[in-house]
Amino acid sequence: MTYVAKNLTTSGRELIAFRAGGQEFCVNVMSVREIRGWTPATAMPHAPSYMLGVINLRGAVLPIIDFSARLGMKPAEPTVRHVIIVAQVKSQVVGLLVDAVSDILTVSDGDIQPTPDIASDFERSFARGVLAIEGRMICLVELDQVCPQEEREAA
Amino acid sequence: MDMNEIKEIFFQECEEQLAELESGLLKLNDGDRDPETVNAVFRAVHSIKGGAGAFGLDDLVSFAHVFETTLDCVRSNRLEPNQDVLKVMLKSADVLADLTNAARDGGSVDEARSRQLIKELEALANGELPQAAAAEPVAKPAPVAAPAPAPAPAPVVNEEGFQPVAFSFDEFEANEPPAVEPSTFEILFRPKSELYAKGNDATLLLRDLSRLGEMSILCDMDELPALGSMNPEAAYFAWKISLKTDKGEDAIRSVFEFAEWDCELEVTLAGDPANAGEELPMQPVPFDLSLLDEEAPATAGASEDEEQAVAQREARDEALSAAATASKVLQMAQTARASAESAKSATPVSAAQAAAQQAASAATPTIRVDLDRVDRLINLVGELVINQAMLSQSVIENDTNGTSSINMGLEELQQLTREIQDSVMAIRAQPVKPVFQRMSRIVREIADMTGKSVRLVTEGENTEVDKTVIDKLAEPLTHMIRNAVDHGLETPEKRVAAGKNPEGTVRLTAKHRSGRIVIELADDGAGINREKVRQKAIDNDLIAADANLSDEEIDNLIFHAGFSTADKISDISGRGVGMDVVKRSIQALGGRINISSKPGQGSVFTMSLPLTLAVLDGMVVTVANQTLVVPLTAIVETLQPEASAIHSFGASQRLISIRNSFCPLVDVGRILNFRAIQANPVEGVALLVESEGGGQRALMVDAIQGQRQVVIKSLEANYTHVPGIAAATILGDGRVALILDVDAIVAASRGHSLKPEMSLAAAG
Numbered sequence: 065m066t067y068v069a070k071n072l073t074t075s076g077r078e079l080i081a082f083r084a085g086g087q088e089f090c091v092n093v094m095s096v097r098e099i100r101g102w103t104p105a106t107a108m109p110h111a112p113s114y115m116l117g118v119i120n121l122r123g124a125v126l127p128i129i130d131f132s133a134r135l136g137m138k139p140a141e142p143t144v145r146h147v148i149i150v151a152q153v154k155s156q157v158v159g160l161l162v163d164a165v166s167d168i169l170t171v172s173d174g175d176i177q178p179t180p181d182i183a184s185d186f187e188r189s190f191a192r193g194v195l196a197i198e199g200r201m202i203c204l205v206e207l208d209q210v211c212p213q214e215e216r217e218a219a
Numbered sequence: 220m221d222m223n224e225i226k227e228i229f230f231q232e233c234e235e236q237l238a239e240l241e242s243g244l245l246k247l248n249d250g251d252r253d254p255e256t257v258n259a260v261f262r263a264v265h266s267i268k269g270g271a272g273a274f275g276l277d278d279l280v281s282f283a284h285v286f287e288t289t290l291d292c293v294r295s296n297r298l299e300p301n302q303d304v305l306k307v308m309l310k311s312a313d314v315l316a317d318l319t320n321a322a323r324d325g326g327s328v329d330e331a332r333s334r335q336l337i338k339e340l341e342a343l344a345n346g347e348l349p350q351a352a353a354a355e356p357v358a359k360p361a362p363v364a365a366p367a368p369a370p371a372p373a374p375v376v377n378e379e380g381f382q383p384v385a386f387s388f389d390e391f392e393a394n395e396p397p398a399v400e401p402s403t404f405e406i407l408f409r410p411k412s413e414l415y416a417k418g419n420d421a422t423l424l425l426r427d428l429s430r431l432g433e434m435s436i437l438c439d440m441d442e443l444p445a446l447g448s449m450n451p452e453a454a455y456f457a458w459k460i461s462l463k464t465d466k467g468e469d470a471i472r473s474v475f476e477f478a479e480w481d482c483e484l485e486v487t488l489a490g491d492p493a494n495a496g497e498e499l500p501m502q503p504v505p506f507d508l509s510l511l512d513e514e515a516p517a518t519a520g521a522s523e524d525e526e527q528a529v530a531q532r533e534a535r536d537e538a539l540s541a542a543a544t545a546s547k548v549l550q551m552a553q554t555a556r557a558s559a560e561s562a563k564s565a566t567p568v569s570a571a572q573a574a575a576q577q578a579a580s581a582a583t584p585t586i587r588v589d590l591d592r593v594d595r596l597i598n599l600v601g602e603l604v605i606n607q608a609m610l611s612q613s614v615i616e617n618d619t620n621g622t623s624s625i626n627m628g629l630e631e632l633q634q635l636t637r638e639i640q641d642s643v644m645a646i647r648a649q650p651v652k653p654v655f656q657r658m659s660r661i662v663r664e665i666a667d668m669t670g671k672s673v674r675l676v677t678e679g680e681n682t683e684v685d686k687t688v689i690d691k692l693a694e695p696l697t698h699m700i701r702n703a704v705d706h707g708l709e710t711p712e713k714r715v716a717a718g719k720n721p722e723g724t725v726r727l728t729a730k731h732r733s734g735r736i737v738i739e740l741a742d743d744g745a746g747i748n749r750e751k752v753r754q755k756a757i758d759n760d761l762i763a764a765d766a767n768l769s770d771e772e773i774d775n776l777i778f779h780a781g782f783s784t785a786d787k788i789s790d791i792s793g794r795g796v797g798m799d800v801v802k803r804s805i806q807a808l809g810g811r812i813n814i815s816s817k818p819g820q821g822s823v824f825t826m827s828l829p830l831t832l833a834v835l836d837g838m839v840v841t842v843a844n845q846t847l848v849v850p851l852t853a854i855v856e857t858l859q860p861e862a863s864a865i866h867s868f869g870a871s872q873r874l875i876s877i878r879n880s881f882c883p884l885v886d887v888g889r890i891l892n893f894r895a896i897q898a899n900p901v902e903g904v905a906l907l908v909e910s911e912g913g914g915q916r917a918l919m920v921d922a923i924q925g926q927r928q929v930v931i932k933s934l935e936a937n938y939t940h941v942p943g944i945a946a947a948t949i950l951g952d953g954r955v956a957l958i959l960d961v962d963a964i965v966a967a968s969r970g971h972s973l974k975p976e977m978s979l980a981a982a983g
Contacts, residue, residue, distance in 0.1 A: 106955040107845060109891035109943055118938065118947060118955045123602035125947045125955055127938040156937045 079195075081167035081202055082149065084140070085132030088202045089162075090169060090195065095151050095207055099165055102146040113139065116161060121150065128159040134210055135190060153211040160210070169202070171195060176204060229270045230323045231587065236263040237316050241656050244312055248305045257300070261290045262480055267315065269477075276322045279315075282333055286311050289340040298343060307339045313660050401432065401465040403489035409439075409457035414481035416452070425458065427474045432464030461489065590686065593646050597833060600636075600643045601930045607636045608951035644831060648683040651729045651738075654693050655680045658700050658727060665704040672711055672722040673704055682729040684736050685831035691808055692738070692828070695801045699740050699824055700725065702798065707744035707822055717819065719743065736830055741823040747816040749773045774814045778802040809835060809852050837929045837948070837958065838906070840920040843893035846956045847920070848929055848948055853961040855907045855915070857923065860884075860900045871897070875905060875917045882907065885968040886919045887959070891943055908961050916965045931958065943967060 078093040105117030105128045114133035118125045128148060133139035140146060140161055148159040176193040190209050195202040243260035246253075268283035289308070292298035300308075314333045321328045406428070410421050428434060439457040449455070462471065471486050472479075611629050655677045666673040684692075708714075708723035715721050728739040749770060756762045756776045768776075777798045805812045810828035829835070837848035838857075858877070866874045866881065874881040884905065888894045898919060905917040929948035932955075934941060945960035 104954070106947075106957065107893065108938075108941055108957070109893065110941065118934070120605070120949045120953050120955050123598055123605065123932070123949065125932050125934055125937060125949075158937060 077171060077173070079169045079171060079204065080149070080165060081169055082147075082162045082165045084162040085135070085137040086163075087137075088166065088200055089131075089205050090167075090202050091149070091151065091205050091207055093168065095153065097150040097152055097157060100148050100150065100159075102142045102144060102148060102161065116142070119148075119159065121157070121159070124157065126150065126157060126159050128161055129210065131160045131162050131210070151207055151211075153207045156211060158211045169195070169197065226274055228587075229274065230319065232270065233267055233319045236266050237312065237319065238653055238656055239263045240312050240315070241309070241659065242652075244305060244309050245656075245659060247300050248302070248309070252300075254294075257290075257294050261287065261294050264290055264315070267319065271322070274322075276318075278328070278333075279318045279322055282311075282315060282318055282337065285337050285340045285344075286315060289344045292344050304343055307336065307343060309660075309663060311336050311340060313663070316660075401463055403461060403463045404468065404471060405485075405487045405489050406460040406462060406471060407457065407483065407485040408460060408475070409483040410454045410478070411481050411483070412450075412452055412454040414478050415454060417481060419478050419481065421456070421458070424474060424478060425460070428460065428462060428471065431466050431470055431474070432462055434460060434462045436460050457483075588646075593643075597643055597647070600640050601833075604636050604640055604930075605949050605951070605953060607632055609953040612952060644685070644833075645683075647685045647687075647831065649686050649689055650681045650683050651689060651692070651736075652680040654689055654696060655727055655729070657693060658696055661697055661700050662704060662725060665701055669705055670710070671704060671708055673708060674722055674724050676724060676726045677728070678726070679729040682731060682736060683830075684828070685833070687832045688736070688808060688828060688830070691804065691832075695804045695826075696727075696738075696740070698797050698801045700727075703740060703742040703744070703822075703824075707742040709745050713745075717745075731830075732827070734830065736828050738826045738828065739823060740826075741821060743821040746818040746820055746822055747774050747777070747814070749818075752776055771815075774816050777814070778812070806852070808832065809850065811852060833931060834928050835931055835948075835958065836926065838926050839924040839929075839950075839956070840887075840904075840906070841922045841924060842891070842920050843888035843898075845888075845893055846924070846950065846954070847887070848956050848958045849906060849908070849918070849920075850945070850958065850961065851926065853908045855909050858905050858907065858917075860903075860905050860917075860919075862901050865900050873897075873900065875900070877907065877917075882915050882917045883968060884917045884919055885964060887964065888919075888921070890964060890967055908965065914965055914969070916968055918959075918961070918964065929956075929958070 079090040080093050080096050081088055081090040083089075103119055105119045107117045108115060108127075111117070114130045116128040116130050118127050120126070130140050130142075140163065142161055146161055146163060147165055148161055149165065150157060150159050175195055175197075177196065178193055179188055179191045180194065182188060190203075190205055192204045192206045195204060240260055240263035243256050243263065246256050247260070264283050264287045268280055268287055271279035271283060286308075289298070289311075293300050293304070298304060314328070314336050317328045318333065320326060408421070408424070410419075414421065425436060437459040439459055440455065442455040442457070443449075444455070464470070468486050468488075472484075475482065475484055607629075611633060614625055614629055659675050659677070662673050662675040665671075703725050704723070708725070709717065709719075711721035714723065724743050726739070726741040728741070730737055753762070753768070753773050753776070756773075756779070757764050757766075761776060761779055762768065778801075779799060802812055805826055805828070808828055809832065810826055812827075813825045814822060815825070816822035835848075836851040838851055838854060840847050840849055860875055864876045865884070866876065868874050868883075873884045875884050876882075884900055886897045886900075889897050898921065900919055903919045903921050904923050905919055907915060907917050909915050929950075932947045932949060934944065934947045934957075941957075943960055943963045944957045945963075946958045947955050948958055950956050
């Protein structure tokens with residue numbers, strides 16, 4: 065566990081870091097509701113391949129997104145070792161299937177570097193920036209872009 | 220609590236009062252002449268007026284006032300509540316409801332209508348009784364919220380009628396109208412606990428009373444129980460007041476105006492022989508009038524500019540007198556108890572009466588609860604049930620000897636959760652009465668418009684259903700009632716010609732039947748004109764000109780969408796306007812609707828609805844290793860297809876022959892994209908379903924697991940709408956199962972694609 069506590073200023077924020085598809089990502093801790101183990105999901109008809117289906121979260125229906133597949137990487141083959149990050153995105157609650165949760169990071173805005181100038185629009189739309197921590201590169205993820213949104217239909 | 224909340228509570232109460240008002244008027248209309256019914260009606264209007272005054276809703280106040288005045292004539296037997304009078308009053312109740320709604324939602328009201336009714340009400344009050352109208356001028360009612368000044372005694376009215384006289388308030392205050400001969404009144408004032416609950420204070424009322432004249436009070440403590448069994452919120456005291464005043468009985472009653480319903484009040488002239496015989500065997504305790512003096516308690520604080528010694532002495536005096544009062548109270552309580560006991564043994568009848576009274580007042584204690592809170596509770600209990608089922612299942616799986624105490628505990632837990640679930644569901648259940656009452660208004664309006672004479676008979680209005688069902692019931696019922704009166708019933712002339720009562724009857728019945736509520740709407744009209752319906756269907760290309768349809772099939776044509784184009788079919792004497800809408804809204808509620816009609820005798824519409832919308836009767840099926848739930852209401856029958864009954868039709872279509880007709884087969888697994896190739900129908904089960912449009916399809920599933928009630932969970936909350944799927948549910952093993960949207964599946968099988976509208980935000 066690495067706990068980066070430098071610059072714990074007013075602009076400091078906590079992020080949860082996780083691994084998916086061999087890469088490291090992080091999301092704002094404020095949008096994470098809970099972290100739970102993988103349970104088999106009920107498949108949804110006509111769903112995109114990264115949509116693993118829905119599970120029962122204490123009475124609510126929770127859609128599960130394969131995070132690496134969502135980003136266009138190799139789909140995860142879920143096992144009991146995989147975890148689901150339950151995240152609140154606007155009014156919806158979704159689950160992200162990832163390999164493992166690794167860290168809780170406390171960073172200041174200054175630690176977040178802009179997304180490198182890469183060719184792919186695809187990666188750029190998910191990434192809000194990158195963090196360089198102890199030689200690792202952690203991508204800060206924009207959850208809005210990952211999760212299902214009905215109003216985008218028309219756009 | 221802010222003003223808006225208080226206002227909201229007022230409007231909620233208004234709704235109750237309006238319902239009370241209407242049911243009371245309808246009772247009177249049916250010939251009920253119970254004074255309590257009249258009182259209840261009067262009370263309802265009076266409470267609305269009072270509340271509306273407090274919120275400055277002037278339109279409402281002025282209408283309610285006129286209404287109340289007329290009702291008062293009925294209450295005092297000065298106006299006979301015959302059919303004509305009640306017709307006006309029922310319409311007035313409608314307008315009062317409109318005004319209340321307008322005040323709440325800011326909508327507008329048909330002013331001409333309310334003005335017209337004000338005129339009619341005034342005419343009723345005046346026509347029968349010019350004196351009453353003069354005594355209580357109706358033209359400019361004062362808002363009642365302000366502490367009403369004691370009204371002037373009824374002026375002597377001359378024979379010619381009412382003569383307006385100008386007067387100023389100064390005159391009113393300074394120059395009391397010429398006194399009537401002072402007379403002594405005996406007043407018995409027995410507050411009920413409601414009086415105190417509403418923040419009234421008996422002593423304040425007594426003080427007001429004491430201002431009317433010379434007064435002496437006796438406190439009756441017969442009801443006072445032993446200290447241990449005393450309920451701090453109950454009312455035990457009564458007062459016997461002897462008042463010498465020149466103000467008259469009305470002035471006395473006006474003191475109690477706001478407490479009128481919360482106390483027993485008898486005002487009699489002293490020396491009235493009727494009163495003399497009724498002397499109660501109580502031991503009256505003299506009541507210290509000075510206690511009523513509002514300045515009295517202030518003495519302790521008045522010592523500031525007095526000398527210290529005086530203050531001290533006063534304080535000591537007060538302490539002494541307080542002690543004396545305390546001992547006196549104790550003594551009084553003892554004597555009161557003794558007398559109460561003796562009274563009990565002496566007059567068991569009065570004790571029984573008191574008990575009866577208590578029972579009556581405790582009839583329906585209710586609380587108001589936010590619907591959201593109830594919903595949350597229901598959700599939580601739903602989860603509890605699922606969790607309990609999951610726990611049972613895993614215990615059973617792991618339990619080897621089968622008789623462990625865990626198993627016993629689980630069984631009890633199961634029973635408890637079931638009971639909790641039932642009780643929680645019952646919280647939302649409400650009688651269908653409010654909807655039925657609304658229907659009586661619709662009948663009145665339509666009858667007026669069409670010039671028909673209609674009687675609405677309702678039965679089983681106390682049958683309980685979930686609140687959400689009740690809310691959604693109003694619209695289809697309104698449609699159907701309109702149709703029943705407009706198209707179902709004949710004109711009075713035609714009815715007489717057919718040898719019927721010129722007054723048509725529409726009967727609305729609700730009852731429980733096997734876990735559902737069945738609502739029946741019957742009329743004694745002409746029945747469905749099948750010839751015209753059939754012709755209409757042929758004209759609209761709904762059926763072939765030579766189609767051989769049974770009577771039932773023809774009747775059911777009116778539910779077809781083609782019959783809803785209003786202007787074309789308004790001349791059809793059968794039914795039709797908007798019945799497709801009715802059927803759709805009933806189906807949206809998970810219900811079914813049937814017609815049976817007899818020419819010349821009328822039609823009966825029968826609706827069968829679930830008791831709640833949160834739970835659905837479903838058939839649990841397996842499709843391509845997925846568990847799905849098919850709503851039971853959609854399923855007509857299930858069958859095991861035989862190879863000989865399956866026929867290929869073109870490249871990919873297959874049909875199944877059922878009793879000599881061919882029905883398209885739909886592989887659910889294929890249409891939901893759960894498998895790439897159609898399954899072999901012979902290996903599965905066919906569910907014959909009927910969709911909204913009436914089309915039949917045989918849905919192929921792999922196996923049927925069983926029937927059960929499932930709790931409906933929203934998919935849209937966290938996901939998006941999925942074509943072909945209506946909602947989700949959670950099974951006993953804790954897994955999510957999808958509930959099939961049969962109509963969408965059938966539509967998809969007709970060639971409308973089940974293309975996913977959902978889009979997970981694609982980048983860029």
